[in-house]
Amino acid sequence: MSNKPIPAALSMEGKRVIVTGAASGIGKATALALAELGADLVLVDLSPADETRDEVKARGAACETMQGDLTDGAF
Numbered sequence: 001m002s003n004k005p006i007p008a009a010l011s012m013e014g015k016r017v018i019v020t021g022a023a024s025g026i027g028k029a030t031a032l033a034l035a036e037l038g039a040d041l042v043l044v045d046l047s048p049a050d051e052t053r054d055e056v057k058a059r060g061a062a063c064e065t066m067q068g069d070l071t072d073g074a075f
Contacts, residue, residue: 012039018069023049035061044070 014015021027022043031041031052040062043049049065056063068075 006037008030008035012037014038016040016042018042018044020044021044022065023047028052031056032059035059035063042066047075 010048012034015038017039019027019031019034019041022031023045024047027043027045028049031043033056034041035056036059038061041056041064043052043056043063043065045065045067046069048067053063053065
């Protein structure tokens with residue numbers, strides 16, 4: 001985590017957020033930014049999001065991953 005204090009209005013402490021497309025690109029960047037703000041995350045992607053999970057945990061946030069297609073009703 002950065003050494004800069006997080007303004008209370010931006011804090012995500014105590015929140016759990018689902019991030020789709022979290023293995024790369026915008027989804028990964030979003031997950032990392034939310035982790036910096038203190039959110040705990042559930043990462044979902046068609047591909048494994050293990051690298052993103054490890055980076056999120058390195059920022060001190062709790063994190064789980066799910067691999068699958070959200071457009072599939074059986075998921």
